[in-house]
Amino acid sequence: MSAKIAEDKLAEIIIEQDELQNRIEEMGREITDAYEPGTELRLVCILRGAVMFMADLSQSINMPVTFDFMEVSSYSGTESTGTVRIIKDLEDAISGEHVLIVEDIIDTGLTLRNVVDMLETRKPASIKVATLLDKPERRDYKHIDVDFNGFEIPDKFVVGYGLDYEEKYRNLPFIGVLEEGEYN
Numbered sequence: 428m429s430a431k432i433a434e435d436k437l438a439e440i441i442i443e444q445d446e447l448q449n450r451i452e453e454m455g456r457e458i459t460d461a462y463e464p465g466t467e468l469r470l471v472c473i474l475r476g477a478v479m480f481m482a483d484l485s486q487s488i489n490m491p492v493t494f495d496f497m498e499v500s501s502y503s504g505t506e507s508t509g510t511v512r513i514i515k516d517l518e519d520a521i522s523g524e525h526v527l528i529v530e531d532i533i534d535t536g537l538t539l540r541n542v543v544d545m546l547e548t549r550k551p552a553s554i555k556v557a558t559l560l561d562k563p564e565r566r567d568y569k570h571i572d573v574d575f576n577g578f579e580i581p582d583k584f585v586v587g588y589g590l591d592y593e594e595k596y597r598n599l600p601f602i603g604v605l606e607e608g609e610y611n
């Protein structure tokens with residue numbers, strides 16, 4: 428029901444539910460193929476936006492995985508503050524582990540650059556990055572290399588499938604753009 432109500436405030440849907448799910452299954456296969464058979468993978472979900480993506484993606488990864496969660500903050504409203512703060516750190520040590528950071532969206536890449544740098548100091552066996560969405564127009568390639576990328580999208584503020592505007596719209600099963608006036 429809430430998805431229906433929120434739909435009225437959307438200017439457009441840019442990725443439909445079935446397209447999203449098909450690509451995520453394909454990403455799971457790409458990730459499985461990228462590691463040696465028998466590797467155990469620590470999935471690190473960047474809260475809160477990547478929750479849905481990680482839950483679905485993990486089901487298409489055909490190898491043993493464990494979950495951990497980290498929350499960082501770099502944004503307030505739709506503007507970047509350019510700084511990253513740890514709100515919740517990982518529960519478990521990652522030393523010697525193969526880590527896959529699971530992120531909802533890469534805008535400039537600054538958030539992820541900071542997270543990768545920080546996790547690298549903990550001496551994991553490897554760190555790779557999977558993002559559902561990437562805004563290449565905004566991307567500063569000095570910041571980050573992405574190993575697995577779901578969709579490239581235009582430079583618009585998007586919501587749904589974990590992504591929020593002021594904590595709302597995360598439950599939409601698709602990716603949409605809000606109507607002008609809903610957020611500015």
Ligand code: XMP
Nearest residue numbers: 532533534535536537538583584585590591
């Ligand atoms: P940077 O610029 O550091 O930003 O790559 C990444 C973080 O910014 C948030 N972000 C968005 N959140 N819709 C959202 O709901 C968007 O269109 C959007 N663009 C950036 C997001 O939290 C991401 O982790």
Ligand code: MG
Nearest residue numbers: 476502590591
């Ligand atoms: Mg947000």
